[in-house]
Amino acid sequence: METLFRDLRFAVRRLVKKPVFTTIAIVSLAIGSGANTAIFTLVKAVMVGESPAKRPQELVEVYRATAGFSHATFSYPDLEELGLDTGEVFSGVAGSRISFVQTDVDGGVEVLVAELVTGNFFPMLGIPPLVGRSLLPSDDISPGAHPVVMLGYGAWQRRFGGDPG
Amino acid sequence: MIGETISLNGSEYKIIGVVPRGWTGNLRAMTPEIYAPMMMGSLVPSDGNELDSRGDMSIFVKARLNQGVALVEAQGVLDRFAESHRRSHPEQWQADNVITLVPTVEVIMNPMVDRIIVPAAAVLIVVMLLVLTIACANLAAFCSPRRWIAGRKLPPAWHSEPRGLL
Numbered sequence: 085m086e087t088l089f090r091d092l093r094f095a096v097r098r099l100v101k102k103p104v105f106t107t108i109a110i111v112s113l114a115i116g117s118g119a120n121t122a123i124f125t126l127v128k129a130v131m132v133g134e135s136p137a138k139r140p141q142e143l144v145e146v147y148r149a150t151a152g153f154s155h156a157t158f159s160y161p162d163l164e165e166l167g168l169d170t171g172e173v174f175s176g177v178a179g180s181r182i183s184f185v186q187t188d189v190d191g192g193v194e195v196l197v198a199e200l201v202t203g204n205f206f207p208m209l210g211i212p213p214l215v216g217r218s219l220l221p222s223d224d225i226s227p228g229a230h231p232v233v234m235l236g237y238g239a240w241q242r243r244f245g246g247d248p249g
Numbered sequence: 250m251i252g253e254t255i256s257l258n259g260s261e262y263k264i265i266g267v268v269p270r271g272w273t274g275n276l277r278a279m280t281p282e283i284y285a286p287m288m289m290g291s292l293v294p295s296d297g298n299e300l301d302s303r304g305d306m307s308i309f310v311k312a313r314l315n316q317g318v319a320l321v322e323a324q325g326v327l328d329r330f331a332e333s334h335r336r337s338h339p340e341q342w343q344a345d346n347v348i349t350l351v352p353t354v355e356v357i358m359n360p361m362v363d364r365i366i367v368p369a370a371a372v373l374i375v376v377m378l379l380v381l382t383i384a385c386a387n388l389a390a391f392c393s394p395r396r397w398i399a400g401r402k403l404p405p406a407w408h409s410e411p412r413g414l415l
Contacts (some may be wrong), residue, residue, distance in 0.1 A: 145309075157308050172315075
């Protein structure tokens with residue numbers, strides 16, 4: 085133990101005597117730790133995160149393969165027809181699209197990522213709401229007639245401090 | 250908070266719920282903050298007929314297999330669907346267009362993108378491990394400088410300095 089303290093004292097003295105080396109070493113460690121944390125967070129979010137969907141082994145992604153894209157998307161009329169014509173093999177067909185929307189924040193404007201989903205999207209996946217209720221088929225009947233939204237977990241924490249009320 | 254409104258693209262929307270923490274959206278890397286009904290087209294930059302246009306191909310589709318239905322069986326039904334659409338909508342469904350099914354549990358973002366991000370993530374993990382190794386080596390060197398210096402057989406003048414300091 086005494087040796088360890090002696091070594092530590094010596095290390096501190098050496099570090100104090102070489103401030104440039106010490107600064108570089110500390111900054112390197114800080115950057116290394118920060119980069120590791122960022123990389124691990126990204127990898128965990130994208131690759132390791134477990135979906136809360138019920139019976140995920142029954143879910144499939146449906147893609148349109150074209151000359152340029154092997155896994156491309158559909159039009160809304162195609163989606164509706166898929167739902168109508170595939171009942172013998174699918175218990176549900178749901179769609180979503182990504183958009184960017186503007187919201188007012190403290191007199192300024194913020195851009196948010198929004199996902200527009202069909203009314204059966206959350207019920208079909210079996211994802212229950214954390215707070216309140218889910219979007220339902222009754223919220224998705226007439227164009228422009230259903231001004232309701234669910235918040236993502238992050239937006240709920242950031243904008244409302246996780247208020248469950 | 251439930252029942253409050255939020256302004257989106259200049260219109261007020263009522264907040265009805267919050268998705269669970271583990272749900273990060275259809276494209277995991279692009280986590281949505283807002284989920285709205287598909288019918289609310291004012292949230293989409295378009296000419297307003299995205300729900301009627303077969304040319305507006307921007308919808309990701311998921312499906313749930315009926316219990317006991319195999320992927321091959323579902324693929325057969327989708328092959329017939331694609332064939333019918335190639336005949337009835339030749340402008341949007343070219344002769345080489347087909348439908349493919351991939352189990353959701355095998356997809357991270359999109360199979361095309363996954364081919365890039367999986368190797369990239371592997372490289373990042375290796376980099377992370379290297380940085381950790383270097384950090385550990387640095388820490389070990391900081392913690393035992395005397396033993397390290399002694400092992401290097403440095404000139405007597407160098408050895409005398411730490412003793413003087415201590």
